[in-house]
Amino acid sequence: MGHALIVEDEPDAARMLAALVAREGHTVATAGSLADARRFMAMHAPDLLLLDLNLPDGNGFALFSDKDLLADTEVVLMTGQASLETSIEALRMGAADYLVKPVSPKHLSALLSRLMRPSQLKAELAQIEEAWRTSGRFGPFIGASQAMQRVYQQIARVAATSVTVFVQGESGTGKELVARAVHDLSRRRDGPFLAINCGAISPQLIESEIFGHERGSFTGAERQHQGLFERSHGGTLFLDEVTEMPAALQVKLLRVLETGTFMRVGSSELRQTDVRLIAATNRDVEKAVAAGTLREDLLYRLNVFPIAMPPLRERDGDVALLAEAFLAQMSQKEGVQKHFASTALARLTEYSWPGNVRELRNAVQRAWVMAGGTEIGEEWLPRTPSSAAARGPEPAGSAGTAGPRISIPVGTSLADAERQLILATFEHCAGQRERTAALLGISMKTLYNRLKEYKL
Numbered sequence: 533m534g535h536a537l538i539v540e541d542e543p544d545a546a547r548m549l550a551a552l553v554a555r556e557g558h559t560v561a562t563a564g565s566l567a568d569a570r571r572f573m574a575m576h577a578p579d580l581l582l583l584d585l586n587l588p589d590g591n592g593f594a595l596f597s598d599k600d601l602l603a604d605t606e607v608v609l610m611t612g613q614a615s616l617e618t619s620i621e622a623l624r625m626g627a628a629d630y631l632v633k634p635v636s637p638k639h640l641s642a643l644l645s646r647l648m649r650p651s652q653l654k655a656e657l658a659q660i661e662e663a664w665r666t667s668g669r670f671g672p673f674i675g676a677s678q679a680m681q682r683v684y685q686q687i688a689r690v691a692a693t694s695v696t697v698f699v700q701g702e703s704g705t706g707k708e709l710v711a712r713a714v715h716d717l718s719r720r721r722d723g724p725f726l727a728i729n730c731g732a733i734s735p736q737l738i739e740s741e742i743f744g745h746e747r748g749s750f751t752g753a754e755r756q757h758q759g760l761f762e763r764s765h766g767g768t769l770f771l772d773e774v775t776e777m778p779a780a781l782q783v784k785l786l787r788v789l790e791t792g793t794f795m796r797v798g799s800s801e802l803r804q805t806d807v808r809l810i811a812a813t814n815r816d817v818e819k820a821v822a823a824g825t826l827r828e829d830l831l832y833r834l835n836v837f838p839i840a841m842p843p844l845r846e847r848d849g850d851v852a853l854l855a856e857a858f859l860a861q862m863s864q865k866e867g868v869q870k871h872f873a874s875t876a877l878a879r880l881t882e883y884s885w886p887g888n889v890r891e892l893r894n895a896v897q898r899a900w901v902m903a904g905g906t907e908i909g910e911e912w913l914p915r916t917p918s919s920a921a922a923r924g925p926e927p928a929g930s931a932g933t934a935g936p937r938i939s940i941p942v943g944t945s946l947a948d949a950e951r952q953l954i955l956a957t958f959e960h961c962a963g964q965r966e967r968t969a970a971l972l973g974i975s976m977k978t979l980y981n982r983l984k985e986y987k988l
Contacts, residue, residue: 534579535559536644539569540610541587545633549582552637556644565589573601580644581607582631596625606692608643610635624836629694639792642766642806660717661688668850671713673706674857675850679842683710690837691717696789698834699812701841704888707812710839711770720808723767726760731776739781740797749798761794761805774811774834775820782827789833809834844885844892854889855880858896859908870906879910902970912970936960954982 536553538560540546546562553560563569566589585592592609595602609622609630622630629643663669668676670684690697691714699707708727715725733741744759760769788794789809793802811834820826844851855872863869885891899912938956940949954972961967969979
């Protein structure tokens, strides 16, 4: 097990904390001042430092100035006044967590249960860093661009702490993958990882889903239900699209972040939770605050460690890496090897990918299905509209415009123009729905809906 050093100038409090730490199977020492703490740490570097802020010879923050002294130590601050400013400052200076005095034995026990030697974690991160620099892979991520390397560095840094992470980025950029990677590299990796999309659940049900409910608390509540905060205890909870959460529920989420306590729907009993929270949104948070869809005080609590996911169009060189990886996955799954033609890779690189990595994966899978042989050409891949417009109209019979055409008079309604185009393409593809959808760049569901509408 690990070794802990308790820096506390009140003897009774220090003895009580030492007994709790020893009961968990760790070795422990106590110091009553900054000078004593430095002497103990020089003799035996602790894995965990429980540090009081108010000490006889100075403020506990002073120890953070000696980076070498804390190189292999996780720091947990103890304070009797857990103000938002103090806790955020502590976390930004490198503290792994903070405890409010008087320290809750249950909270301390949960923290100690996650104790891991930082040196071991650093060795793992060093191996991962070497892998991403040589192969362009970081856990579930694929990409060697500078934009993604910055994301990898942020994930590797924040994973070892318990800091709340706020991931922002367009839809399809991989925000949940960030949350998963942070969890897998953290001391909570053996705990549960649960995720919820706050915009995918009705406002009437989301509170029960997150906080749980008691039997009979509302119509249909026929049994007691544990919410996500209970089920993810000791692990990580990922709240996707947090700006879609009802305002009343945001107040309750803020309370959990501030106190670590919550109540089930229909209960008056406070429950303690030990959960690492990661939130995400694809919205502009400043506009969300201005519009009233995100509470400003909640934003401050969530935005302790922001990670901005770059859109695929800003990830130079990553499109080809991702496309080849998705193609290899598809080939392995189906048992048939296929490869991209050089023109196909060029088309993929030119496209702007408004749907980001998710759209690229779907495009590669569709092209794999539609390609007749082992080589995938550019026929089934999306084309950037601006590029096509820049070339201007091509003469009839040119190489890029083979096949029948339709002529749509100016002034035709969009619905009618869409109808003519879909029906003409459907006829050109001899009624093959998958090929029609691929050529039009729409989903099979959309095509089915349109054909049903057209009585086909």
